[in-house]
Amino acid sequence: MYNSTITEYEDNESQKLTQPETENDKNSIFDQPPKNAPAEQPLIWRNIIGILVLHVIAVYLFVTRYHEAKFWTWIFQIAYGFLTGMGITAGAHRFWAHRSYSAKLPLKIMLTCFYCMAGQTHLTKWIRVHRTHHRYADTSADPHNSNRGFFFSHVGWLMMKHHPAVKKYGKNVNMSDIAADPVIRFFDKYYPPIMLSLSFVIPSLIPVYVWNETWIISIGATIIRYVYILNGTFSVNSFAHLWGTRPYNRNHKAAENRMVAFISAGEGWHNYHHSFPWDYKAAELGLYRLNMTTAFIDFMGWLGLAYNLKSPNSEMIDRFCAKNDIDLLETDSKVDI
Ligand SMILES: [Zn+2]
Ligand SMILES: [Zn+2]
Structure with missing residues (x-):
């Protein structure tokens, strides 16, 4: 849409820009992790109990009380949830983890605030986990290895220490750009108070003090939003690694x-x-209907806050499919959004 900000690439060289290789990395080409090697992974009880309690509260309050919520509480939590989601998808994922576009400082700060509203973990840790996932997808070195089933790849992986292979091979993931970024350094340093304020305290206070929502509904709505965003994020690692079509690379889960x-x-x-x-x-393919994050980034591009939006041209995609033994006639299975 805003072609002046989109950079079309014709070859895969640009991929290297997003994940620069380390010396360690070059030496590790022949040392690949096994698909699913058994290993001792002690449980993290604090996470197990925390995740369980939050889910029970969210489901209970959603079913029994949420219909009592005032109109503006619904609107507010949906809008807050949308921005929170953008912090994960447009921010931590597409901008920080993959460097798929460039952002000016105000957008970087805004995305990092939105990210903290999700309350998932320090940004550096999120990015490291995601880059490791891409590099070693569906092996023992993948933090949420989908070969271990739906529950593990969805949430189980957060309930135990990482597989030893994640630590071993994770060292090959280059994080130098993240370590050097002053915005990430600031937000990581003050993460606990920023996260608690943006994710829980402020969104619980606003409905009570601005339009007289009850405390129970307001706090409940905050927890429901938190749990929804959590599961939206988890579902990419579980559902989208187990079920669906594979029109670009049938060898990938x-x-x-x-x-x-x-x-x-x-x-x-x-x-x-x-x-x-x-x-x-x-x-x-497609429109914004099932890709609100692209709509958001394009809008930021229109505002001049995002630029150098990277995208391959269609010949490159066709070449990639052909290389991976995908008959181009078969690509009807690409779902047009
Ligand atoms: Zn990714
Ligand atoms: Zn994945």
Whole structure:
């Protein structure tokens, strides 16, 4: 749409820009992790109890009390949830982890605030996990290895220490750009107070003090939003690695999954995303309907806050499919969004 800000690439060289190789990395070409090696992974009880309690509260309050919420509480939490989602998808994922576009400082700060509203973890840690996932997808070195089933790849992986292979091979992932970024350094340093304020305290206070919502509904709505965003993020690692079509690379478990695209604002076109992780659209085809994150980034581009939006041209995608033994006539299975 805003062609002046989109950079079309014709070859895969640009992929190297997003994930620069380290010396360690070059030496590790022949040392690949096993698909699913058994290993001791002690449970993290604090996470197990925390995740369980939050889910029970969210489901209970959603079913029994949320219908009592005032109109503006619904609107507020949906809008807050949308911005939170953009912090994960347009921010941590497409901007920070994959460098699929460039952002001016105000947008960087805004995305990092939105990211903290999700309350998931320090930004550096999120990016490291995601880059490791891409580099070693569906092996023991993948933090949420989908070969271990739905539950593990969805949430189980957060309930135990990482597999030893994640630590071993994770060292090959280059994080130098993240370590050097002053915005990330600031937000990581003050993460606990920023996260608690933006994710829980402020969104619980606003409905009570601005339009007289009850405390129980306001706090409940905050927890429900938190749990929804959590599961939207998790579903990309579970559903979209287990179910869907594989029109770009049939050798990769990541799949095109329309339901995940809907609940995660456009992150469900996952067979494509693992083929071209540096495409800012994280999808080849279609409109904004099932990719609100692309709409958001394009809007930021229109405002002049995002630029150099990277995307491969269609010949490059066709060449990639042919190389991976995909008959171009078969690509009808690409879901047009
Ligand atoms: Zn994936
Ligand atoms: Zn990714």
